[in-house]
Amino acid sequence: MSVPAELRTQSLTYRTGPGGKTLVDDVSLHAEPGETVGLVGPNGSGKTTLLRCVYGTLAPTGGRVLLDGADLAAGSAKDRARRIATVPQDGHTGFELTVGQIVAMGRSPHKRFWEADTARDAALVDEALARVGAADLAHRTFAGLSGGERQRALVARALVQQPGVLVLDEPTNHLDIRYQLEILALVRDLGTTNLLALHDLNLAAYYCDRLYVLDGGRLVASGAPKEVLTSKLLAEVYGVTAEVAVHPATGAPTVTYLPPTAPRLPPST
Template sequence: MSDRMSNPAVLRTESLSYRTGEKTLVDDVTLHADRGETVGLVGPNGSGKTTLLRCVYGTLTPTGGRVLLDGDDLAARSAKDRARRIATVPQDGHTGFELTVRQIVAMGRSPHKRFWEADSARDAVLVGEALERVGAADLAHRTFAGLSGGERQRALVARALVQEPGVLVLDEPTNHLDIRYQLEILSLVRDLGTTNLLALHDLNLAAYYCDRLYVLDAGRLVASGPPKEVLTSELLADVYGVTAEVAVHPATGAPTVTYLPTAGRRIAPST
């Protein structure tokens, strides 16, 4: 398989902030993803994960700080140039239901083309390679509407790959997927060779698949580092308000979180 679509870049945010009205959604966040790393954003609902990702891939303009790719400030780049360098797999995959998978994936070539320009032979090769790479070649002629959730995510990852990006940004890529597809998608992303920044709810999946984690709470960065250093009982109590035990799993070597019920409280059985 050609590695032409693996062009990993170094991503860095410097004091990134986003405010709307009187509300601060992201507050002075500095993070980095080294070339080829998979970096996870974790934190409670409303902690700022999706807002931060949107600032990184350009659908929101930061109100403070900046986003750098290989040291290049992306604020100076056009939306089209930015799309050539950062690709996103959105949380909501409801797009182009009437199109075939091949057509959906080919849409990823649009940042490299004029709006009237037809697909080239090279485009066709890249689409075919991307489908092969995500294990979806047999889905090429099926309609997007007819796919399972896991198959749709594979198609959307392939669409992102044909952009030939330096960074792949994923917002809850396992949302609404059965556990088998959650594992398949995260294994796929980690093995692509791209630099990946993804938001995840499931801390055990984040611990296993991410090289490093950044923990957000109310828009602020409260912890960062390898999962073994970040995921502690104390942090989970402080940030998530839960009681949990964290131990290293003997098979994976990754920290595993076990949530404990609050002492003295029981949920009445349903009738």
């Protein structure tokens, strides 16, 4: 399977055009081989745009994306797809196909467009499905899966690309809490280098080794979750009042949000 790679962005910038809006502004981040690194920030902060620049859907207007020190812009789209796989936010794909067929699509960066699947391709598909706990889904149609099962299938498709880096945009979107926990635990335990955008700060704190906080396209904080997630930062970036404490069971910071005006409790009798 894949060997985890070191991912870096150097002064990454994306503008919509001459005189247009700057969506990502001079962002430098890194993920060490095997790390799970989270991008957090309010809506419109630039998380999805940054991820698209990393996996190649958008071409940065400034800066570089480096994988093991090599500039990805110097290679082809197929070269990039061999090294970086993505699980997109919407997850819509080939509903009429079986899960096995969808997962096999991950082999396309390693093949010429006219090449048929080989026994090795089939073995890699089986291995990826087993690795994400979805071997029994291979012959089911994608349309018939639950949200959590679809996410497992899409992670398996990414794995058969044999990437050094896995990029995920809101992988827990629209999932109930059980599947949110299962998907993030799965991703963290894959052994790949993972870069993911998350809205839920408590999940980010527990499952990510380090966090980068974006606001208005700019990097405003980075570090271990316990260093980044503070009441002060949440007030400044998200505009909310919150208490942050270390959970006694997990050792991770836990965020409790407070309403703008806390209700007065009746006096005890």
